[in-house]
Amino acid sequence: MVLCSHKKNALDFLDQLSSVYQQKYILTSAVEVDGTQAFIDEICKLAESNGLPSKGYRSSLSEFSAGEVRRHLSEVEKFLYIALGSESGVNAVFTNGRVRLSLSPAVTCPIDESTFLSADLHLLESIELKKRTNHIVDIIEEVTWQDVDPDMLTSKFISDIIMSVSSSMSMRERSSESARFEVLSDQHSAIILNNENSSIHIDAVLDPLSPTSQKLSGILRVLWKYIQPSMRIVLNPLVG
Known part of the structure; x- marks a missing residue:
């Protein structure tokens, strides 16, 4: 239906x-x-x-x-x-095949049913449409459906594909947001600031002549001043 x-x-x-x-x-x-x-x-x-x-x-x-x-x-x-x-x-909200939130005391951030109103559902729908679905729709609309019966190309067929693609994208494994730089040689081209009492360690790989690195150096100075992390700044790194 x-x-x-x-x-x-x-x-x-x-x-x-x-x-x-x-x-x-x-x-x-x-x-x-x-x-x-x-x-x-x-x-x-x-x-x-x-x-x-x-x-x-x-x-x-x-x-x-x-x-x-x-x-x-x-x-x-x-x-x-x-x-x-x-x-x-137990109640839950599904968006394009994904569990967005669960209205149950068992979840990390339970939401009372009385506080999740239709306006919240409209907001969830608009965010999903803007952030994910519209981009997929634009791509699907440009697809040339070869060897597909034209009678199958109904709105339901397209809608099911969009939902399937959206769900698959949300389930894919994401790459780590951190990286390790032990392979970079820092014997002659690194600034090392050790703080044994800090639980934070920052590795920064910079090209001193690039505009981006010059901007980043200011951020690193602020971090060192206020949170005193252990820091290693590798300049023009060589793999060794």
Whole structure:
């Protein structure tokens, strides 16, 4: 089912839909559930009140089965427990296949459900769109789809690819932000400032004639003055 996430009130509709579904199909026993048609009518009414096309939802839900959805939710619950270690009742926010934050006391920075509002969800959506998704969309739009059936190039097909690429990028291993310079010879071209009492060690590799190094030297002087780290400044290094 296409949510039309570019529509202004799509998130409000999703929030209302989730609330209705929870009341009717999660918190209520199967024998107490109203007829399927009544549920579909209610969804269409919510869609229209939020300015979304109800015709598509009515068509998509024509084969809706509460029992089938219950089985699917059970499988999802088992997957989340295995993949994330999350127990039943724990809430989390997923963005393009990634867990952005968990609304659980078990996480490092728990967030109370009452403080995570729809405005926060809109902010998360806009940041994700600006910082990651838009760049991927620009690249995907320039792709020439060779040997692909034109009938497959639907908005859903493109959306799934964008989500897959975004998720894969977030899961890739990042290179270390630190580096070791033991291989650099400092016998004749280094300034070494030792401070045995400091837990901070700074290695700086500089070309004295470069504008960048001249700017960096001022920063190094400030660091030495105020935090007294152990410091090694290698000038015009030679690999040895």
